[in-house]
Structure formats: C-alpha cells, structure tokens
Amino acid sequence: MVTPFNDDASKKQPLRKHMLVHMFCGGVVFFIAIHCILRFLYFLNLPVVVEYYSEMQTYTDPSDLKTFLLSWAYAILLAPVLEEILFRRLLLPFFLRWLHAAIAILLQAVVFALIHWSFVQSTYALLMGLLMGYVYYKYRRISYCILFHVTVNLCNLPYLFISGSLS
Numbered sequence: 001m002v003t004p005f006n007d008d009a010s011k012k013q014p015l016r017k018h019m020l021v022h023m024f025c026g027g028v029v030f031f032i033a034i035h036c037i038l039r040f041l042y043f044l045n046l047p048v049v050v051e052y053y054s055e056m057q058t059y060t061d062p063s064d065l066k067t068f069l070l071s072w073a074y075a076i077l078l079a080p081v082l083e084e085i086l087f088r089r090l091l092l093p094f095f096l097r098w099l100h101a102a103i104a105i106l107l108q109a110v111v112f113a114l115i116h117w118s119f120v121q122s123t124y125a126l127l128m129g130l131l132m133g134y135v136y137y138k139y140r141r142i143s144y145c146i147l148f149h150v151t152v153n154l155c156n157l158p159y160l161f162i163s164g165s166l167s
Helices: 017-043 045-058 063-094 100-113 120-138 142-166
Strands: none
Touching: 017 045, 017 142, 045 120, 045 142, 063 100, 063 120, 063 142, 100 120, 120 142
C-alpha cells in the first residue's frame, strides 16, 4: 500500500500570496486558451462544439432572473468549492493510498471530467482536473485549486454574453 504524500516535501506548504496571483492568472490563461480552441472548432462547424455553444446560450438568457442568478451563483461559487473539496481534497488522497501519484492524479481527473454534462466540458474538465490534481499534490493547498476553478468559471459569464453576439 502506498501512503499518500509520503515524501519529505509532502507537508502542507505555507500559503504564498504570489501563488494566489499565479492561480488567478493561470485560470484566465487556461480559459482563454480553451475558448480560442473552441471558437476555432466552432467556426469549422464541428457539431459537438456548435451544440455546446447553443446549450450554453441558455445561461445568458436573463428572462427568468431567478434561474439565471441561481445557475451562475452555483457555477461561480458553490460548484468550484464543492468539486475541489470532493475531487482534490478527498478523492485524490484516497487514490494516493493505493496508486502511484501520476495514476491517482489521472484517475481523479477522469472522474472529475465524467461528472460534467457535455463532451466539450468533459474534455476541458479533464485538462483542468490534471492540472489541479498536480497543484494539490505539490502544494497541499485546496485554496489554490478553488481560486483557479472559480476564475475559470467566472470568466465564462462575460464570455458567454460576448460570444452570443459572435455566433
């Protein structure tokens, strides 16, 4: 049996303010990169991407203000906190008890991707899960992962309004 975080550098790292800035900026860069690729695939008229954009447009329709606000409060606040605690704080250490770190990080990222509702979201959730799994494994700070996740989700709000006029 492999014990999780069994190396000397495995102790929880002190909170570093510069890492918070790095995670925020990294979230913005990750978002921009993913959506540049998605926009390119959209212009190529890839059906799964076109369908994804049409489904996402429903979140920018504020005609039902209560649903609109609740869905965004969930996406920006509740989901990142709950998902990061579940996948990085609980599931990753569980997998690390039995598996090599690389396999454990990959496995928790795959499970994270599978809970997302579309092929497009699952694809970038897999990439995000790999990155956040590594960050949590290296720094033992769930706050870094939560900040990254909140940033990526928060970037979607203005982007969806803008992309609605582009499609």
